[in-house]
Amino acid sequence: MRGGVRAAIAICALTSCVRGPLDVETRFPALERIRGHHLDEATPYFWPRDGSLALFFCRWPEGSEIPVALPVGATADETRAIEAALRTWEGAGLGIRFRRVAPGEEQLSLLLADESVPTAVGEGVGSSIVDCRLDGDPGAVAGGVLDAEITNALVRIARRTPKDFRGRDKLLGPEQQTGIALHEIGHALGFQGHVSSGDTSMILSRDDVTARGRAALKGERPQDPTLRALYSLPSGAVIRRVPLPPARTEAVDRLAEVAARGGLRGPFVRVGDRDGRVFWRDSAGEEYGVTVADVKKLLREPEGLVLLPEPAARVLISAGSAP
Numbered sequence: 001m002r003g004g005v006r007a008a009i010a011i012c013a014l015t016s017c018v019r020g021p022l023d024v025e026t027r028f029p030a031l032e033r034i035r036g037h038h039l040d041e042a043t044p045y046f047w048p049r050d051g052s053l054a055l056f057f058c059r060w061p062e063g064s065e066i067p068v069a070l071p072v073g074a075t076a077d078e079t080r081a082i083e084a085a086l087r088t089w090e091g092a093g094l095g096i097r098f099r100r101v102a103p104g105e106e107q108l109s110l111l112l113a114d115e116s117v118p119t120a121v122g123e124g125v126g127s128s129i130v131d132c133r134l135d136g137d138p139g140a141v142a143g144g145v146l147d148a149e150i151t152n153a154l155v156r157i158a159r160r161t162p163k164d165f166r167g168r169d170k171l172l173g174p175e176q177q178t179g180i181a182l183h184e185i186g187h188a189l190g191f192q193g194h195v196s197s198g199d200t201s202m203i204l205s206r207d208d209v210t211a212r213g214r215a216a217l218k219g220e221r222p223q224d225p226t227l228r229a230l231y232s233l234p235s236g237a238v239i240r241r242v243p244l245p246p247a248r249t250e251a252v253d254r255l256a257e258v259a260a261r262g263g264l265r266g267p268f269v270r271v272g273d274r275d276g277r278v279f280w281r282d283s284a285g286e287e288y289g290v291t292v293a294d295v296k297k298l299l300r301e302p303e304g305l306v307l308l309p310e311p312a313a314r315v316l317i318s319a320g321s322a323p
């Protein structure tokens, strides 16, 4: 899966860092009251449309009871780790809860992988794929807020570390797995990217993540002002809007028109450690997407936006209609 367009999205490895000094407190002064948050270091979601690039945050709706299915085949220790992570997030003051449902009915899927998991930046101990759905007319931004919310997320938690250069790996213990679950569910809740320091499960250091897992297993409830800051803003809050030459957003503009004519569901937006993605789904679940290349660079130079239509989207755009 490494290197492919689809693999290069919405995934983290606890090994890479996307730093994005967004200066969020200038845009949202109320955030000053949340001490110790690092929302500035988040990677925002990107929505390129009609000669403009919007950078925005996306999260689950206010007061969500997120339907979650626990992994099939989890051991007692693994179940304890995941439950501790879920309870920690429920106690973090975000206003969200989790409702256990039967497999197939969930919006947050949790999977256990026997070995390490592939991510956009190599093998890792966890990964997440998070869909932010835009609704209404996402070109029209009312009060600086897009009609956007997370609708689905898929989290993978590894049972073993990636193999070292000798081909050896190690079993991940309960404290490590709880930390990984905390971290990946944090992405599933809408925080993308990583922070370099501070009291948050979204920290880059694997030792710090494990320490938070240890605390959660003991029944302590480590707080997370960074996620609280995210949840203090409305989902879809626009951080910046960058005007661009119309040709820069043409790939999404043309796909959006075909999708509207063909009644495709979307747009959905993802952002990962390397790339972002904008896509629509047809009734059979087939996806038609455009890759938003190199989000790290895009944060520094939004006017350098590069959109790469995936093969299925190219077919749709050149045909001018949905199948």
Ligand SMILES: [Zn+2]
Residues within 6 Å of the ligand: 012, 013, 014, 183, 187, 193, 194
């Ligand atoms: Zn991560």
